[in-house]
Amino acid sequence: MKLTLKIWRQKSLKEKGRFETYKVEANPHMSFLEMLDVLNEELIAKKEEPVVFEHDCREGICGTCSMVINGEPHGPMGGTTACQLHMRHFKDGETIVIEPFRASAFPVMKDLAVDRSALDRIIQAGGYISVSTGAAQDANAVPIDKDTAGHSFDAAACIGCGACVAACPNASAMLFVSAKVSHLALLPQGKVEAKRRAQAMVKQMDLEGFGMCSNITACEAECPKGISVENIARLNREYLSSALGSETVA
Amino acid sequence: MSWFSDFLTSSIGRKVVMSLTGLFLILFLLVHLAGNLQLLPFLAHDPAGDPGKAFNLYSKFMTSNPLIKTVSYLLYASILIHAIQGWLLWSKNRKARGNQGYAVKVNKVVGTNSFAASNMGWLGTIIFIFLAIHMYQFWLQMKLGHLPMAYYDGVEVKNLYSIVAEAYESLGYVIFYVVSMVVIAYHLNHGFQSAFQTLGINHHKYTPFIKWVGKAYSILVPLGFAIIPIYMYFFM
Numbered sequence: 001m002k003l004t005l006k007i008w009r010q011k012s013l014k015e016k017g018r019f020e021t022y023k024v025e026a027n028p029h030m031s032f033l034e035m036l037d038v039l040n041e042e043l044i045a046k047k048e049e050p051v052v053f054e055h056d057c058r059e060g061i062c063g064t065c066s067m068v069i070n071g072e073p074h075g076p077m078g079g080t081t082a083c084q085l086h087m088r089h090f091k092d093g094e095t096i097v098i099e100p101f102r103a104s105a106f107p108v109m110k111d112l113a114v115d116r117s118a119l120d121r122i123i124q125a126g127g128y129i130s131v132s133t134g135a136a137q138d139a140n141a142v143p144i145d146k147d148t149a150g151h152s153f154d155a156a157a158c159i160g161c162g163a164c165v166a167a168c169p170n171a172s173a174m175l176f177v178s179a180k181v182s183h184l185a186l187l188p189q190g191k192v193e194a195k196r197r198a199q200a201m202v203k204q205m206d207l208e209g210f211g212m213c214s215n216i217t218a219c220e221a222e223c224p225k226g227i228s229v230e231n232i233a234r235l236n237r238e239y240l241s242s243a244l245g246s247e248t249v250a
Numbered sequence: 251m252s253w254f255s256d257f258l259t260s261s262i263g264r265k266v267v268m269s270l271t272g273l274f275l276i277l278f279l280l281v282h283l284a285g286n287l288q289l290l291p292f293l294a295h296d297p298a299g300d301p302g303k304a305f306n307l308y309s310k311f312m313t314s315n316p317l318i319k320t321v322s323y324l325l326y327a328s329i330l331i332h333a334i335q336g337w338l339l340w341s342k343n344r345k346a347r348g349n350q351g352y353a354v355k356v357n358k359v360v361g362t363n364s365f366a367a368s369n370m371g372w373l374g375t376i377i378f379i380f381l382a383i384h385m386y387q388f389w390l391q392m393k394l395g396h397l398p399m400a401y402y403d404g405v406e407v408k409n410l411y412s413i414v415a416e417a418y419e420s421l422g423y424v425i426f427y428v429v430s431m432v433v434i435a436y437h438l439n440h441g442f443q444s445a446f447q448t449l450g451i452n453h454h455k456y457t458p459f460i461k462w463v464g465k466a467y468s469i470l471v472p473l474g475f476a477i478i479p480i481y482m483y484f485f486m
Contacts, residue, residue: 068352172261216362
């Protein structure tokens, strides 16, 4: 299949970027990233700069690939990362527009690669359990009902790719933060620090310059892992109860 | 007080302020509509008499009852806080989004109106302009203006009905009013359910009900407001 690609090229953080148009011939069985590999091979053969894009596992579980394909983070397929998106979902002769994730908190480093370390700093602020949880428990030693475990697991499916931020008209990271807070707050080991965690992670999120949630739900619509905005409501509850109910005053 | 100011200036705290003031304004709209419906002669329980009597007596009650006067200050504060906080959020969110937009725009959402959800700032600004005109025209005249007087059973009452009826004689004003109601309908369509989500109220048992009520409310209440000038323009 013959494709026309309009790709955002930007030399560095400081320089202005612009769209460049490329022609590429792809196999419908290729993944989107393999199609970009083909383009890059051709560019290298022509002694041109290859297109920089981030990727790692190419199995849809690491959250490294990050690009906006035809206006949608990770492309038009629901519940799919860019690396798991296959060319058979595009038409022969189609023009595909590829842009980096856009947000003030995600500065473009080069071409399609953006700096998402803001999300790492939010995790560093509280997205962990520091209390001693002992050695590995026997199965069923920690009582937890199935629905709660299920909600926690659904939230834990977040791969931290930042598509929610890229999709949100406000560039809000609330879906990401809410998934991390929900994942831990629902489980007995995570509950211990739930109040402090919600406070610390939201504070860091605000410091990083992410926008505020207007419940537009574009994040859920574009999330490759189908994280629900129900988690945002849970984060709001956690935050409200910790702001009003935690022992620490300041 | 530092924990409290931290809370109020956090992203979630700011949204909670939007949500609570918004819900209060939503409730107020229903009370306002109940009053306005008395402009319609077939609802005013005095079909034979003065068409403005029910509305004027109601206006007198609303501006003199101490409980309602107290609540009215809460209302003015809510309008201002909701508007100022809304603009603050809007400008912070635009800054967070950055200058470089997407070349291809897609507006996929889940369970809300994508146009309303992504244009709350614009819709709110139009509503604010409408409110400024609306309050100058009626509220300020009732408070400070020299309105003609009406007499009911020997009691002197400001004839607010006369300036309302006069305004609704202009087709241009009726169109402006109806368009403003459409804008409010869109703002409510997203705002109603969004207020609950912000407060953390989201559950598969009752959220579908909240969304249903929100949709019905956002259509019926602005429609109720809009029918009055349309009816008065064409039939009175």
